[in-house]
Amino acid sequence: MSDTPGYELPFLLFGGFRTLIDRLHAELARRGHPDVRPSYGFAMQAVGVQGATASEIGRRLGVSKQAAGKSVERLEALGYVERADDPADARRKIVRLTEHGIDALAKSADIFDELRAEWASTVGRERITALENDLRAVVGPAAYRLDAAGWFSS
Amino acid sequence: MSDTPGYELPFLLFGGFRTLIDRLHAELARRGHPDVRPSYGFAMQAVGVQGATASEIGRRLGVSKQAAGKSVERLEALGYVERADDPADARRKIVRLTEHGIDALAKSADIFDELRAEWASTVGRERITALENDLRAVVGPAAYRLDAAGWFSS
DNA sequence: TAGGATCGACAACGTGGTTGTCGAAACCGT
DNA sequence: ACGGTTTCGACAACCACGTTGTCGATCCTA
Numbered sequence: 001m002s003d004t005p006g007y008e009l010p011f012l013l014f015g016g017f018r019t020l021i022d023r024l025h026a027e028l029a030r031r032g033h034p035d036v037r038p039s040y041g042f043a044m045q046a047v048g049v050q051g052a053t054a055s056e057i058g059r060r061l062g063v064s065k066q067a068a069g070k071s072v073e074r075l076e077a078l079g080y081v082e083r084a085d086d087p088a089d090a091r092r093k094i095v096r097l098t099e100h101g102i103d104a105l106a107k108s109a110d111i112f113d114e115l116r117a118e119w120a121s122t123v124g125r126e127r128i129t130a131l132e133n134d135l136r137a138v139v140g141p142a143a144y145r146l147d148a149a150g151w152f153s154s
Numbered sequence: 155m156s157d158t159p160g161y162e163l164p165f166l167l168f169g170g171f172r173t174l175i176d177r178l179h180a181e182l183a184r185r186g187h188p189d190v191r192p193s194y195g196f197a198m199q200a201v202g203v204q205g206a207t208a209s210e211i212g213r214r215l216g217v218s219k220q221a222a223g224k225s226v227e228r229l230e231a232l233g234y235v236e237r238a239d240d241p242a243d244a245r246r247k248i249v250r251l252t253e254h255g256i257d258a259l260a261k262s263a264d265i266f267d268e269l270r271a272e273w274a275s276t277v278g279r280e281r282i283t284a285l286e287n288d289l290r291a292v293v294g295p296a297a298y299r300l301d302a303a304g305w306f307s308s
Numbered sequence: 309t310a311g312g313a314t315c316g317a318c319a320a321c322g323t324g325g326t327t328g329t330c331g332a333a334a335c336c337g338t
Numbered sequence: 339a340c341g342g343t344t345t346c347g348a349c350a351a352c353c354a355c356g357t358t359g360t361c362g363a364t365c366c367t368a
Contacts, residue, residue: 004286006266009273010178012289013171015297018305020164038306039355055315067356069316074354091315091364112160119163123288131285132158134277135166143169149306150356151172152192153324193324209346221325223347228323245333245346304325307354 020115027111033104035078039149041108043071044101046146047081051096062147080104174269181265187258189232193303195262197225198255200300201235205250216301234258 021038028036046052046060046068058068072095075081080101086092097105120128135143175192182190200206200214200222212222226249229235234255240246251259274282289297 003279004270004283005263006268006270007263008286009270009282010171010174010266011297012286012293013167013174014302015293015299016289017164017167017171018302019293019296020167024164037308053315063355064357065314065316066318066358070355086315089315089365093316109159109161112164114160116158116160116163119292123291125157127284127288128163129158130281131288132162132166134281134285135170137277138273139166139169139173142173143165145169148168148172152303152306153356154191207346217324218326219347220327220349224324240346243334243346247347307325 020112023115024108024111027114028104028107031107031111033107036080036104039071040075040078040080041104042146042149043075044080044097044105047075047095047097047101049097049102051094053086053092053094057095060146061149062145063150075101174266177269178262178265181268182258182261185261185265187261190234190258193225194229194232194234195258196300196303197222197229198234198251198259201229201249201251201255203251203256205248207240207246207248211249214300215303216299217304229255 024041025036025038028034042061043057046057052060054069054072055065057072058065061068061071063071072081072083076083079098081095082098083093083095086094116128178195179190179192182188196215197211200211206214208223208226209219211226212219215222215225217225226235226237230237233252235249236252237247237249240248270282
């Protein structure tokens with residue numbers, strides 16, 4: 001047998017993820033977004049280009065609406081989102097990405113493409129594609145859940 | 155080009171990691187360790203089979219010695235570690251894994267092996283090996299760092 | 309139109325980090 | 339051998355980010 005011990009796999013997967021995220025934020029800082037934190041990225045994804053209410057954001061992130069409200073406050077203080085009354089429902093406040101927030105998301109997508117290209121030039125484009133396909137096969141659509149921040153301490 | 159967009163890679167890596175960790179803890183709970191949390195695993199790894207002081211654990215986990223001390227308290231309350239005075243140095247308290255803690259680590263290793271085998275039977279053993287090799291190539295030895303818990307909120 | 313569901317806000321609290329400070333003990337250069 | 343520096347663990351105050359529970363206002367529906 002003499003196979004790789006199983007505990008290496010989670011380390012390597014997490015190491016890969018962490019490397020990507022660390023480099024993303026280093027690049028983001030250099031390109032005008034020094035104060036985005038990993039969890040803010042997830043939160044902004046949950047806001048989406050259309051905007052959403054705090055309750056809806058909470059549902060997408062898998063946290064309470066109160067926690068989502070606090071996240072929105074932080075994002076608002078940093079200028080990434082803004083809140084506006086919903087003219088159609090006086091209870092609701094719509095959270096929308098600002099120019100700055102949209103810019104952060106667009107730059108993130110660019111940087112992820114660059115990082116993927118870098119990996120492809122290291123191990124070969126077809127290896128990266130195979131890696132993606134294999135991971136898709138073992139984790140399924142569960143990979144694209146947004147309720148990741150804070151999951152560690154669950 | 156029409157390649158996979160770069161942002162999928164971090165999702166897939168994290169999704170793989172999370173799947174493994176979630177299944178590990180579900181199995182661990184079934185085998186007598188219902189209250190191990192992901193971060194406790196890292197902390198116990200930092201204690202190591204030889205034991206260590208709180209300061210040393212803090213260094214390994216990349217947190218302050220105070221934070222490490224609090225983690226040790228939690229682990230101690232759950233019966234995974236115990237503290238003893240160091241006869242050779244009256245300042246130090248040696249933190250050691252208990253039988254229960256060693257058992258948790260051993261069972262974790264078994265479960266990770268089982269999960270890896272399961273993945274191998276899904277996508278093929280050589281794909282898993284290739285995946286490990288590719289990840290090792292792009293992330294390097296940085297994969298095996300222990301300072302992962304709480305890294306998300308950095 | 310009355311009852312129930314949902315919205316955002318507020319309060320109290322838990323957990324897991326941080327920094328600063330402290331006394332006791334160990335180490336090291338003179 | 340002794341005095342200054344470093345290291346140990348403990349304690350306190352604080353912060354980030356989550357939780358439940360409650361509340362009045364508003365909307366939806368039977």
